[in-house]
Amino acid sequence: MEDIIYGRNPVFEAIESGREINKLVFLEGSKDKALQKIIDAAKLKKIVMQFSDRKHLDKLAEGENHQGVIAYVAPYAYYEVEDLLAKAAAKNEPPFLIICDEITDPHNLGSIIRTANAVGAHGVIIPKRRSAAINQTVVKTSCGAVEYVPVARVTNITQTIGYLKEAGVWIAGTDMGAPTYYKANLTGAIAIVIGNEGDGISRLVKESCDFMISLPMLGEVSSLNASVAAGVVMYEIVRQRQLKS
Numbered sequence: 001m002e003d004i005i006y007g008r009n010p011v012f013e014a015i016e017s018g019r020e021i022n023k024l025v026f027l028e029g030s031k032d033k034a035l036q037k038i039i040d041a042a043k044l045k046k047i048v049m050q051f052s053d054r055k056h057l058d059k060l061a062e063g064e065n066h067q068g069v070i071a072y073v074a075p076y077a078y079y080e081v082e083d084l085l086a087k088a089a090a091k092n093e094p095p096f097l098i099i100c101d102e103i104t105d106p107h108n109l110g111s112i113i114r115t116a117n118a119v120g121a122h123g124v125i126i127p128k129r130r131s132a133a134i135n136q137t138v139v140k141t142s143c144g145a146v147e148y149v150p151v152a153r154v155t156n157i158t159q160t161i162g163y164l165k166e167a168g169v170w171i172a173g174t175d176m177g178a179p180t181y182y183k184a185n186l187t188g189a190i191a192i193v194i195g196n197e198g199d200g201i202s203r204l205v206k207e208s209c210d211f212m213i214s215l216p217m218l219g220e221v222s223s224l225n226a227s228v229a230a231g232v233v234m235y236e237i238v239r240q241r242q243l244k245s
Contacts, residue, residue: 003075005139006066008034013144015041020074023048027057027068035068064136076134079150081160084123085167087150088189091122095169096237097191099125101157101205103226105197106132110141111227112194117145119234125152125160125191161208164191171209173201174229178212186237187244194230 002022005011014021015038024042026035028051042049060070088095098116103109109132116124132138133153139146154160161171172184173193193209195201206212215229224232 017147106137173209
């Protein structure tokens with residue numbers, strides 16, 4: 001069983017990260033420099049390549065914008081939560097994790113992973129049920145960041161929160177009506193919980209959090225896109241950590 005990913009950035013980052021790639025299909029006759037960069041990288045890794053016409057690539061990508069390259073890859077290999085904590089320990093940094101509670105939109109998940117990479121987070125945690133999985137949409141939206149940010153897929157978010165607490169990680173949930181995010185101390189070992197696009201954080205998960213934070217909403221719209229809210233809080237963690245250091 002294999003998946004496909006497409007798009008220049010996602011495919012290039014998959015090659016660079018060492019992900020198992022079974023075959024690459026390129027648009028024949030293209031003189032695009034970005035595609036040539038991918039071809040050169042694939043040659044170094046001795047990856048099987050073939051060239052085909054646009055009609056064939058369009059069919060493989062089901063009409064999506066493949067940008068002239070498609071990769072057949074092994075299915076995404078999810079990590080364990082222990083791997084995320086080990087990554088933080090290896091860098092001698094307090095854990096910085098993002099927990100996605102039933103984020104079902106793959107675009108939101110991909111954007112969260114992209115920002116997680118930008119801020120140096122040690123990983124993202126998603127549930128096995130009622131959540132977007134790592135698929136082509138997530139890969140492309142993340143611009144290939146999914147190749148560098150470990151994603152753990154767990155059976156029970158509440159139990160996982162309990163495990164993280166035992167490991168010394170503080171759990172901050174996001175919820176309207178809670179104290180403003182920049183008033184909270186986010187400098188230590190921390191996991192931020194981002195809730196579902198429509199319903200927010202589920203009741204049991206909310207009750208498991210150590211404290212809640214919110215983003216001020218001063219306009220007429222009462223909520224933010226999940227990935228935008230996650231990005232604001234992630235960069236606040238970076239700001240506070242840099243100030244402390």
